[in-house]
Amino acid sequence: MSGDPYSARVRELFADPAHAGEVEGGFGRSVTDQGIRLSLTARVAGGRVGQMAFQAYGCPHVIAAAEGACAELEGREAVHLIEFSASGLMQSLPVPVEKTGRILVLEDAIRSLGRVITETE
Secondary structure (H helix, E strand, O other): OOOOOOOHHHHHHHHOOOOEOOOOOOEEEEEEEOOEEEEEEEEEEOOEEEEEEEEEEOOHHHHHHHHHHHHHHOOOEOHHHHOOOOHHHHHHOOOOHHHHHHHHHHHHHHHHHHHHHHHHO
C-alpha cells in the first residue's frame, strides 16, 4: 500500500485547475463549512451551463473535486446542478472517508447554485 494520500488524478486536477477563478457576470454561490471556503460561479444561456468556475480554500481533494465537477457540468442543462451527486467524484479521485464531509459541502454548493439559477432563469 502506498503512503501517498493523493491519486494521480487528484494530483493532475490540483496541479492544473482549468476552472479556477470566477465567471464575470455569472450566478454565484459561496459556502464556508467543514474547514473549507468555496465559491462557485456559472454563466447560463438557453438553460445550459456555458461556463463554470470555482475558488476554493481547502485540501487538494476539495480543489480536485471542484475542478472535476466544473468540467463535468459545463455544457449540461442547468437543472443537472440541482441533481448533482458527488459520489462519482469521490470514487474517481478517490476521496478518503474522513474527507467525505468536505466533498458533500461541494455537492451542497452546486445544488444551491442550481436552485438559484433555475429560480432566476
